[in-house]
Amino acid sequence: MTSSTRTLQFKTRILTAVVVLSNVLGNSLLSRGMRSVGVLLSLSPLPYVQALFNPWVAVGVSLLIVWLLSHMALLSWADLSYVLPMTAVAYVLVAVVGRLFLHEQVSLVRWAGITLIMLGVILVGRTSPRTTLSQPAAEKDSRVEVKTALRSMSGSQHSEARP
Amino acid sequence: MRWILVAVIVLATTLGEVLQAIGMKRHGEIHDFRPDALGRVVSTLVRCRYILAAIAAMAVSFFAFMALLSITELSFAVPVTAASYIFETVLAKYLLKEHVGWKRWMGVLLVAGGVTLLSF
Incomplete structure (x- = not known):
């Protein structure tokens, strides 16, 4: 927890x-x-x-x-x-x-x-x-999404984005 | 007469609590519980349409409850309003999009059943 x-x-x-x-x-x-x-x-x-x-x-x-x-x-x-x-x-x-x-x-x-x-x-x-997602949690989630997207764009750390 | 009051109470309570939940979710989580911060929260809330409608519905429910208490016992008045549990949970799932899993359904049914038993 x-x-x-x-x-x-x-x-x-x-x-x-x-x-x-x-x-x-x-x-x-x-x-x-x-x-x-x-x-x-x-x-x-x-x-x-x-x-x-x-x-x-x-x-x-x-x-x-x-x-x-x-x-x-x-x-x-x-x-x-x-x-x-x-x-x-x-x-x-x-x-x-x-x-x-x-x-x-x-x-x-x-x-x-x-x-x-x-x-x-x-x-x-x-x-x-x-x-249900509250406002700050939703913002955090979208930041994570942006980071993941940036990482996959950079290519070298692509494997990290996989579950 | 008492059953008309019960119907008014159940409908108004359901409407009032669902509107309250919508209004408060739109306001966002309250973090600061100091009196001045709470004062600001109240002054924001009195301008929210959902909260105003919720308070109007709760007021109808409250006065109908007061009238019911004047003609019946508290032990009758409290349990009969248990019907609003079922209505509110259905609305919470489909209108408020809350995740109502088996634990919550079972919990609400047990609570509503228990409240009904209290009237015997």
């Missing part, structure tokens, strides 16, 4: 953790807040704006903004088909937090669901976060 792949892996893991934690905490606080706000079914924006003045909702929404920004930063280099299943750890965390802190009963079916999600995450975690 080259140092740039290791940096990419490290950066991806850290940001995935930020995405997951801000999502779980944000949604939990929002859910807690919505319970005290009451039924919200309106096409007018006013009741939604009023809901934002509830402190639980306000902190929840702030964390969801952190979630949106970190998710966008992660997508600036990582594949959507990588980010999508990896951030599913959030569901597992919701269940574990519910079990540990809210003393909710986690049924056998839900444990099965958690196991499936973890298996999926482990599988996807074994793939490279980026399978």
Whole structure:
């Protein structure tokens, strides 16, 4: 593994953790807040704006903004088909937090669901976060091509260009 | 009513995340995570059409999700949105040209299946 792949892996893991934690905490606080706000079914924006003045909702929404920004930063280099299943750890965390802190009963079916999600995450975690060429990598590749072309033109080192 | 909201959430989430991925790939990799550099990134992104459309779609999905949470439990609201996993992976492969091999397909199917089981 080259140092740039290791940096990419490290950066991806850290940001995935930020995405997951801000999502779980944000949604939990929002859910807690919505319970005290009451039924919200309106096409007018006013009741939604009023809901934002509830402190639980306000902190929840702030964390969801952190979630949106970190998710966008992660997508600036990582594949959507990588980010999508990896951030599913959030569901597992919701269940574990519910079990540990809210003393909710986690049924056998839900444990099965958690196991499936973890298996999926482990599988996807074994793939490279980026399978499409990014801009700098594409430039490097074209430089290599130019060098190879120059070398084959010079003739003497022709054999080097062969695989 | 709840299923109409679920449909709106799934469609808007899929659209929003795919547009986000397109916009961010066009922006290029973020290297610098210092606050001033991130500020510059945000000011570039708010002028990107894909990102603006993505944020609009995410906002629709968010408010529909808030409405759904007010009439159902979080344990119903979160799992039903798992359908967007399948749609997004298909779009990632054919629209974003990502390499989706067997590990990713299996992974996404396991995750989507697992999320569905969580609702029982």
